[in-house]
Structures are given as structure tokens and as C-alpha cells.
Amino acid sequence: MANLEMGYVGLEVSSFDKWEAFARDILGVMVARNADGTMSFRIDNHARRIILTEGPLDDLAYIGWEAPDRKAFEEVLARLRGAGVALESGSAEEAARRAVGSFVRFMDPNGIPQELYVDAAQAPEIFKSELVPEGFVTEGQGVGHFALVVKNRAESTRFYCDLLGMRISDYIETEIMGFPLDLTFLHCNPRHHTLALAEVPLPKRIQHMMLQVKSELRVGKAYDRCLETKQPIALTLGEHPNDRMFSFYVTTPSGFDLEYGTDGIEIDDANWTVKTFDKLSTWGHRPVGLLGETAR
Ligand SMILES: [Fe+2]
Known part of the structure; x- marks a missing residue:
């Protein structure tokens, strides 16, 4: 496919x-x-x-x-x-x-x-941003990724894999505050995942969306902009064990989170092994609500 x-x-x-x-x-x-x-x-x-x-x-x-x-x-x-x-x-x-x-x-x-x-229009002018002059990672990978809130993870996995041609990247099976949290990660191009599926009792269709920049410098500077303007940081800087994304999460004006990251790994289907990880992050990604005031 x-x-x-x-x-x-x-x-x-x-x-x-x-x-x-x-x-x-x-x-x-x-x-x-x-x-x-x-x-x-x-x-x-x-x-x-x-x-x-x-x-x-x-x-x-x-x-x-x-x-x-x-x-x-x-x-x-x-x-x-x-x-x-x-x-x-x-x-x-x-x-x-x-x-x-x-x-x-x-x-x-x-x-x-x-x-x-099939056919997307290109803008008449090239992308220009003072804050992110190198632009975002989209070539062959699209906009970014979503963590989707699904009713039935197995049924959604079948839909996206069998009908849209996605492949399973890996799984994370862990716990958050004593509650089990199981995620299925799906890819449809080299981006490690374009969708993460979770059966969680959240009122929205997505838990977060992700945009990927091209360096740690751009992530760090965006993190500083969030702190300077008192944006609600949801998760501090950290790294995921599966896509190895170095990122932080900020809550958007719509209440869902946005992951701003870099260096996510790419998948080559010819030699990829599906694994299950037991944690969401290798380090960092601390919920800010659980940190002391001076630690923020
Ligand atoms: Fe993410």
C-alpha cells in the first residue's frame, strides 16, 4: 500500500x-x-x-x-x-x-x-518565519502527529491499518497515577508515528498534536517563549522511548496539548521490529502540576 x-x-x-x-x-x-x-x-x-x-x-x-x-x-x-x-x-x-x-x-x-x-496547492511565497527560519519537518511525513482518543483501540487499529495502509510502529503499556494506559503507535510514512491511539476517558478527540522542528535549539527557544509569556506548560522537556522525540508539551488555547519536538526517529519498514515499551518517557516530560513552584 x-x-x-x-x-x-x-x-x-x-x-x-x-x-x-x-x-x-x-x-x-x-x-x-x-x-x-x-x-x-x-x-x-x-x-x-x-x-x-x-x-x-x-x-x-x-x-x-x-x-x-x-x-x-x-x-x-x-x-x-x-x-x-x-x-x-x-x-x-x-x-x-x-x-x-x-x-x-x-x-x-x-x-x-x-x-x-491528492493535489494540495503550494503557497505563492516560500515559508518564512523569524522564530523557526529552517521550517518544520514535513517532507514526506506530513503535518506531524496526533494522539487520538478512541473508543476501541483494536477496531481503530484495524481501520487505519487495513483501509488507510498504516503499519504498527510499537506499543507503550504503562500506568498513569495508578490507571493503566496502553497506546498503539501507527505510521504511514517514515515519521515514527502519525497517530497514537489511546482508549482514555477524555472529552476531546485528541489528547495532543505534535509539530516537529529541525533542532534542539528551536525546541529550547520555544520552551523559553512559553515560560516568558506564562503559557501553560503541560509536560516539561523530555524524551520518549519509542520515537526518541526530544520535546515539551504546552496546553493550547483550545485545551488540548501541543507537543513541540525534534529528532524523532524515522522508520524503514524493511527492517523494523515492533516492540512494547513500559514507560511514556525515558527522562523528563514531568507534569508541571506535580512540580513545586521553584522547580518550574
Ligand atoms: Fe506525541
């Missing part, structure tokens, strides 16, 4: 103003307020990678999967049709909002809208 990329994501947020400041001044992405009523972020030369609409959800609204070519696009649609998944064409207006020519919409087993497309 051909590699997909998470080509764009839609967020429904209650405050454009808060997100605009957070995205531009903390994350270092390019922000545009568009005539169609959306706000969109660029993290590379794609015209729109993250598309925000204003609304009460404060959550993930949809994930757009980019197929590498028309053949791969048709193959994925055929598998979805074969599995009895209902398909719906997006309208021209909706496609324009996503800066793609056209797309097909369907639901995952959790009711999270998924979209499939």
Missing part, C-alpha cells in the same frame, strides 16, 4: 485571537486570516496545513490524508468502499478552504471526520 501523509488538519477553535497569537508568537508558524472566514497556518510551502474555523468544539475537526498519486487515491477509496465505509465528496467551497482541488470525506470508527485528496 502506498504511503499516505497527514496533509492538512482542521481545528474548530473558540478564539481566533488567542490561536493567532499562540501560533505566530509561540509556535513560529505563518498565520493567515482568510476572506473565506477561516484562519490557516503554514509550516512549509503548502498553502494551508492547519485550517481553523471558529466554533465551540475546541477540538480536532478533521484530518486530511494526502495520497501520493491518483492511483493510490483510487486504491484507498476502493478499500473503503469494499469495507462498506460511506464516502461523500467535499463541496468545491470546502475544497477551496483546504487549498486542495477536491476531496472525499468518510468517518473513522470514532466518528472523527477523515478526508482523502
Whole structure:
């Protein structure tokens, strides 16, 4: 099966103003307020990678999967049709909002809208950011990753692997404050995981989303910007045992977290062994709420 990329994501947020400041001044992405009523972020030369609409959800609204070519696009649609998944064409207006020519919409087993497309528009100007001049890691890997809140991990794994062609990267089986936490990590290109699936009692569709920069310097400077402007740090700097991502987590204006990281490993399917890890982090990633005031 051909590699997909998470080509764009839609967020429904209650405050454009808060997100605009957070995205531009903390994350270092390019922000545009568009005539169609959306706000969109660029993290590379794609015209729109993250598309925000204003609304009460404060959550993930949809994930757009980019197929590498028309053949791969048709193959994925055929598998979805074969599995009895209902398909719906997006309208021209909706496609324009996503800066793609056209797309097909369907639901995952959790009711999270998924979209499939082939052709994304490039922005007329190259990516430029004073805070992240080298840009973000997207080439062949898409936007980043999500930790999705799922109803049934096995069913969701089957959906994403059998129909969208994802592969299992590894598992983490651990405990948080006495409660078991089991995660399944899935990849659809060299990025270690594009989705992490967890059955957790959270009210949102995602626990966090991740954006990847190209050096520890960019992560460290973003961490400083968060501290200087008193952003709510959720987890301190640290490293995960499976994707080896050096990162921290900040709570976004919508209440879910954003992992800002670098140096995540890449998977070569030809020689990859699926493992199970017993902790979320090798070091760090301390919940700030559990630290003393002077330790922050
Ligand atoms: Fe993550």
C-alpha cells in the first residue's frame, strides 16, 4: 500500500485571537486570516496545513490524508468502499478552504471526520518565519502527529491499518497515577508515528498534536517563549522511548496539548521490529502540576 501523509488538519477553535497569537508568537508558524472566514497556518510551502474555523468544539475537526498519486487515491477509496465505509465528496467551497482541488470525506470508527485528496496547492511565497527560519519537518511525513482518543483501540487499529495502509510502529503499556494506559503507535510514512491511539476517558478527540522542528535549539527557544509569556506548560522537556522525540508539551488555547519536538526517529519498514515499551518517557516530560513552584 502506498504511503499516505497527514496533509492538512482542521481545528474548530473558540478564539481566533488567542490561536493567532499562540501560533505566530509561540509556535513560529505563518498565520493567515482568510476572506473565506477561516484562519490557516503554514509550516512549509503548502498553502494551508492547519485550517481553523471558529466554533465551540475546541477540538480536532478533521484530518486530511494526502495520497501520493491518483492511483493510490483510487486504491484507498476502493478499500473503503469494499469495507462498506460511506464516502461523500467535499463541496468545491470546502475544497477551496483546504487549498486542495477536491476531496472525499468518510468517518473513522470514532466518528472523527477523515478526508482523502491528492493535489494540495503550494503557497505563492516560500515559508518564512523569524522564530523557526529552517521550517518544520514535513517532507514526506506530513503535518506531524496526533494522539487520538478512541473508543476501541483494536477496531481503530484495524481501520487505519487495513483501509488507510498504516503499519504498527510499537506499543507503550504503562500506568498513569495508578490507571493503566496502553497506546498503539501507527505510521504511514517514515515519521515514527502519525497517530497514537489511546482508549482514555477524555472529552476531546485528541489528547495532543505534535509539530516537529529541525533542532534542539528551536525546541529550547520555544520552551523559553512559553515560560516568558506564562503559557501553560503541560509536560516539561523530555524524551520518549519509542520515537526518541526530544520535546515539551504546552496546553493550547483550545485545551488540548501541543507537543513541540525534534529528532524523532524515522522508520524503514524493511527492517523494523515492533516492540512494547513500559514507560511514556525515558527522562523528563514531568507534569508541571506535580512540580513545586521553584522547580518550574
Ligand atoms: Fe506525541
